Amino acid sequence: MMLPLIIAIVYRERCGLWFLIIGLLSLLAGFLITRKRPENMVFSMREGCIVTALSWLLISLVGCLPFFFSGQIPNFPNALFETVSGFTTTGASILENVEALAKCMLFWRSFTHWIGGMGVLVFLMAVIRMTGGSNMNLMRAESTGPSVGKMVPKAMRSARILYFTYIGLTVIMIVFLLAGHMTFYEAINTACSTAGTGGFAVKNSSMADYSAYIQWVVTVFMVAFGVNFNMFYLLLLRRWRQARHMEEVWVYIGIIIVAVAAVMINLYDVALTFGDNLRTVSFQVATIISTTGFTTVDFDKWPELSRLILVLLMFIGSCAGSTGGGMKVSRVIIMFKSMIREFGSYLFPKRVKAIKVGGKAVEPEVVRGVYVFLAAYICIFVVSMICLSFEGHDMVTNFSAVAASINNTGPGLGMVGPSENYVFFAGFNKFVLMFDMIAGRLELFPLLMLIYPPTWKGFFKNTNRRIE
Amino acid sequence: MMLPLIIAIVYRERCGLWFLIIGLLSLLAGFLITRKRPENMVFSMREGCIVTALSWLLISLVGCLPFFFSGQIPNFPNALFETVSGFTTTGASILENVEALAKCMLFWRSFTHWIGGMGVLVFLMAVIRMTGGSNMNLMRAESTGPSVGKMVPKAMRSARILYFTYIGLTVIMIVFLLAGHMTFYEAINTACSTAGTGGFAVKNSSMADYSAYIQWVVTVFMVAFGVNFNMFYLLLLRRWRQARHMEEVWVYIGIIIVAVAAVMINLYDVALTFGDNLRTVSFQVATIISTTGFTTVDFDKWPELSRLILVLLMFIGSCAGSTGGGMKVSRVIIMFKSMIREFGSYLFPKRVKAIKVGGKAVEPEVVRGVYVFLAAYICIFVVSMICLSFEGHDMVTNFSAVAASINNTGPGLGMVGPSENYVFFAGFNKFVLMFDMIAGRLELFPLLMLIYPPTWKGFFKNTNRRIE
Numbered sequence: 001m002m003l004p005l006i007i008a009i010v011y012r013e014r015c016g017l018w019f020l021i022i023g024l025l026s027l028l029a030g031f032l033i034t035r036k037r038p039e040n041m042v043f044s045m046r047e048g049c050i051v052t053a054l055s056w057l058l059i060s061l062v063g064c065l066p067f068f069f070s071g072q073i074p075n076f077p078n079a080l081f082e083t084v085s086g087f088t089t090t091g092a093s094i095l096e097n098v099e100a101l102a103k104c105m106l107f108w109r110s111f112t113h114w115i116g117g118m119g120v121l122v123f124l125m126a127v128i129r130m131t132g133g134s135n136m137n138l139m140r141a142e143s144t145g146p147s148v149g150k151m152v153p154k155a156m157r158s159a160r161i162l163y164f165t166y167i168g169l170t171v172i173m174i175v176f177l178l179a180g181h182m183t184f185y186e187a188i189n190t191a192c193s194t195a196g197t198g199g200f201a202v203k204n205s206s207m208a209d210y211s212a213y214i215q216w217v218v219t220v221f222m223v224a225f226g227v228n229f230n231m232f233y234l235l236l237l238r239r240w241r242q243a244r245h246m247e248e249v250w251v252y253i254g255i256i257i258v259a260v261a262a263v264m265i266n267l268y269d270v271a272l273t274f275g276d277n278l279r280t281v282s283f284q285v286a287t288i289i290s291t292t293g294f295t296t297v298d299f300d301k302w303p304e305l306s307r308l309i310l311v312l313l314m315f316i317g318s319c320a321g322s323t324g325g326g327m328k329v330s331r332v333i334i335m336f337k338s339m340i341r342e343f344g345s346y347l348f349p350k351r352v353k354a355i356k357v358g359g360k361a362v363e364p365e366v367v368r369g370v371y372v373f374l375a376a377y378i379c380i381f382v383v384s385m386i387c388l389s390f391e392g393h394d395m396v397t398n399f400s401a402v403a404a405s406i407n408n409t410g411p412g413l414g415m416v417g418p419s420e421n422y423v424f425f426a427g428f429n430k431f432v433l434m435f436d437m438i439a440g441r442l443e444l445f446p447l448l449m450l451i452y453p454p455t456w457k458g459f460f461k462n463t464n465r466r467i468e
Numbered sequence: 469m470m471l472p473l474i475i476a477i478v479y480r481e482r483c484g485l486w487f488l489i490i491g492l493l494s495l496l497a498g499f500l501i502t503r504k505r506p507e508n509m510v511f512s513m514r515e516g517c518i519v520t521a522l523s524w525l526l527i528s529l530v531g532c533l534p535f536f537f538s539g540q541i542p543n544f545p546n547a548l549f550e551t552v553s554g555f556t557t558t559g560a561s562i563l564e565n566v567e568a569l570a571k572c573m574l575f576w577r578s579f580t581h582w583i584g585g586m587g588v589l590v591f592l593m594a595v596i597r598m599t600g601g602s603n604m605n606l607m608r609a610e611s612t613g614p615s616v617g618k619m620v621p622k623a624m625r626s627a628r629i630l631y632f633t634y635i636g637l638t639v640i641m642i643v644f645l646l647a648g649h650m651t652f653y654e655a656i657n658t659a660c661s662t663a664g665t666g667g668f669a670v671k672n673s674s675m676a677d678y679s680a681y682i683q684w685v686v687t688v689f690m691v692a693f694g695v696n697f698n699m700f701y702l703l704l705l706r707r708w709r710q711a712r713h714m715e716e717v718w719v720y721i722g723i724i725i726v727a728v729a730a731v732m733i734n735l736y737d738v739a740l741t742f743g744d745n746l747r748t749v750s751f752q753v754a755t756i757i758s759t760t761g762f763t764t765v766d767f768d769k770w771p772e773l774s775r776l777i778l779v780l781l782m783f784i785g786s787c788a789g790s791t792g793g794g795m796k797v798s799r800v801i802i803m804f805k806s807m808i809r810e811f812g813s814y815l816f817p818k819r820v821k822a823i824k825v826g827g828k829a830v831e832p833e834v835v836r837g838v839y840v841f842l843a844a845y846i847c848i849f850v851v852s853m854i855c856l857s858f859e860g861h862d863m864v865t866n867f868s869a870v871a872a873s874i875n876n877t878g879p880g881l882g883m884v885g886p887s888e889n890y891v892f893f894a895g896f897n898k899f900v901l902m903f904d905m906i907a908g909r910l911e912l913f914p915l916l917m918l919i920y921p922p923t924w925k926g927f928f929k930n931t932n933r934r935i936e
Binding site (some may be wrong): 304305307309311312338343385386390396413 | 771772773775776777779780803804806807810811836837839840842843844847850853854857858859860861862863864866881913916917920
């Protein structure tokens, strides 16, 4: 919280004091908690899940305090919603007038994206330096997608490489934005929001008022932050052959190209030059598939086919191992391939082949995991839809609000479209959507664990006794 | 086609002649085709699928000819749509004024439901008497749901029992309807439509103008025809213990009770007595979950929560082994249980239990089959939605049109709501919806086989040579 404090000092904003107070208090609390060293440093899967889920809840609770106490977002559920939306890199906002906020608050808002983007725990892990085995379970709970790939044997080193790639890309993006004559403050904000694939902007018009150059830069970086970070690692090390085998990334890029082409054809009659059309469509497609949520036009007013394509992209989402959300391209690939394989096995029962992604066979447990993910996803989706329907908004609004939350996208269609916001939802449903955001961000399971009764069975009894 | 001919003679309708002509021609064609006995009487899975899918296409093509030639439905795609909708027991209609049709045509329309309901091939199997092994593959392709259960070892006997239960229930229903002072003609029509869980009615107002007694009778029988037919078999043989273990049926009834209660509470402010409210809600819930499609009110005007519940029921559908459509209750149970099991295995990796449904362990292949079904279902759904979006209708209309077709329900929401019809769709999209109906009816795979290229690889070459 020291960074927004600096911004506050630079812009002489008094509300920045709250960052100092809350920052010092949480530093104190953290110091007190970590004083007592645990006897057993090894995490079980269960503890890993619980710690992950609880720390997201905790960081959101602490993170929303500056908004609330400073009176910039006087309603507590709203302040919490904005912060959860920030840390989960969703970008769904309850603010009707973003520009009314103090600059330090806006920066904190974008910065939550940046922190959330990398995953709070990968972040903490690199800083706090815990010992060996415990990281693996946390990583499994935190890392996006079915498997991050064992690119570096040690989790610590892996975390640091991800971390440096992330910082590096953010800095490069800031440089590119500055080259487009963006102010330094706006460049940092935009880069933080893009890096976390979040989507909080500092202007009410999101990215619409910026130059074509800035929009292209943001488009390219949105796509880049949706790419599996292993890819950058492989490219940096010039391992071309392995990079060529990153099937997920190529499918991801393929989907983007097809979607851009389809939407452009669908929007053909709109009076725009080819270049403008390409830029606008690429921007919206990139913002949705990377689940960022910046916008330059109100795509809710697009024809039906284009809207549907955007909704589908929302569900597909970005690559596993990126900062983006959604179901992840790799899951879609595995589902599709296992379906085709099943066809083959009906026809020729003796010739059953394993599913291959990127040249490597996918283990049956991974395939099962993908399907169970799908089932859990549908369950959460349906329950959330039922909760939202109590309010009586139309089906498209409810559907896209849940989709935009659980996929960490941000803007949806209808009443939660790009030019609207989420403030009209009742308090209870804001909590439902917050649950969806965190569930989506943590790949569903850690948060579901929290509400699954057997998780807690005998948990408090033998925490200290059990060695697994 | 002799039955509608009789109706035509009774009501002295000249257009009934077409049933005679087309009936005789198809009899002749069928006689010619079966003259040449195949050398190899054993079906492979591949041939089973192809035969099943092709016979549905063929029977629909022949079945629509009376509508078309008599000029009662002068547009060929419309006539075909109506017939496919009939044989697949969907009940989606393109007719704006049902009552304008001749009585024999209306009967043929309801009767296609009755034929389709039991499955054209189970029907044919009981009549044509083919030899042993070949039936099993056809049954696998045709029977609804993940597994019919080996209740009777021989497929022939099994088919006959299903067949007699079906006829018996239809006759009982006719008796009950006649007791409510329905005309004999209307009673037969209504019973045929209900038995097939189809939903074609002889009145424009569907079931709204009938007495409360008739509506209750239809409600009860709609629910009954959505029950796994094994249940009736077990009840007839007084095997109470086994009947108690039909978990699927109890879940099905539980879902109905919960849905009725929820919708009734949601509709509370509507000025109706408790009894009227209960009847109306029960009727709509029963019509949707059994995927019949009769209606007594325009549920598209209901509040959002109730509409959503109905859409969810549409997807769940009826029990496996019934005449209803949808994803089937047993699939939903298996998905849900496998998800819970997966949670357990994350927490306690050593204690992995098999999934049990109705006290019996479910084989992993069945679970995998359910998930592959889900994936294929989503694929077809998405592709259909994309096709429909080209027309630019709103998302709820497209979504519910596809849902109502693939689940064989009939009425949807928005422009395909209970008081509307499907006539406005372009010809191409009518074929898309027909594809969905047949795909849904045949549990997706046989029809997908037809469009899966490897199915045809070398098919014509070694049909006569291969013995599997």
